[in-house]
Amino acid sequence: MITIPLRILLVEDVKTDAELIIWHINKIVEFPHVKVVDDLEDFELALQSFVPDVVISDYNLPTSSGIEIFESARSTDDSIPFIFLTGTIEDEVLASNTFLAGASGFILKKHMDNLDAKLGPLLKQIVFNMVGRTEIREKVRQNKIAVNQIYNYLDNLNVDTEEQRENIIQIRKNIENIKSDAGKVKGRNKGASQGD
Incomplete structure (x- = not known):
């Protein structure tokens, strides 16, 4: 379990998915501080006031795409780790393109039952990079x-x-x-x- 406090900005428009993701995060991180937003405008405001350690974002949102969220994060601070979480994309090429663009990870929502097993190593790597700083x-x-x-x-x-x-x-x-x-x-x- 990750024992240092971790600030996570979660971009998710489906309330039940957000609750399930937070439940899994609580299994991985002892002291998570999770802020949930569901659109680009609220995301940009949260980047300014919340200043997260990591962003976890759905790929398909009603008013914007995960790529727009990702680009907004990069334009604000290109060092913020960014993890895509989606249920509709199973294209390996698109997944590899997100890594090439600089994303820290890509998880399919079909793995929601064991999300902590998929998300845990990514968050541990992020924390490892933060330790000492x-x-x-x-x-x-x-x-x-x-x-x-x-x-x-x-x-x-x-x-x-x-x-x-x-x-x-x-x-x-x-x-x-x-x-x-x-x-x-x-x-x-x-x-x-x-x-x-």
Whole structure:
């Protein structure tokens, strides 16, 4: 059993499936914090405020596709592990394409009876990759939430002059530059550790 707290963002539109998935997660993770959303808009809001350790998403949703959810996650944070869970796709080519796109896993809902056996190894690998970075991970999560709050504040700020508008644009550019620089450092550190 995974004993560290794990924040899981579950994208599932069928309530009974969501409940069953959470039941299986509770068999794998001692302290899961699961947030369930059922569309792209709520998913994007949850990415900003919840900042998950892993995303588990149905592939076919009424208002969007799993690929749209996946692309949204990647555009927000390309390091978030992402697992597809679906009942309608049994195409091995499509499954392999999701791995090529960067997904961490792909599970068919026909395996729901023993989902914990299929999902457990994927979550354990994610946790293994997180171990030793718990403190850093929490600081990064808090920083992401703070940046998102700043963006929301800027979006809701009433500006009266052109100078104020330009200052807000400059603040946004500075934040993006900081995020870009942090991503470059992360990429260099990742490359250096892989070369060891």
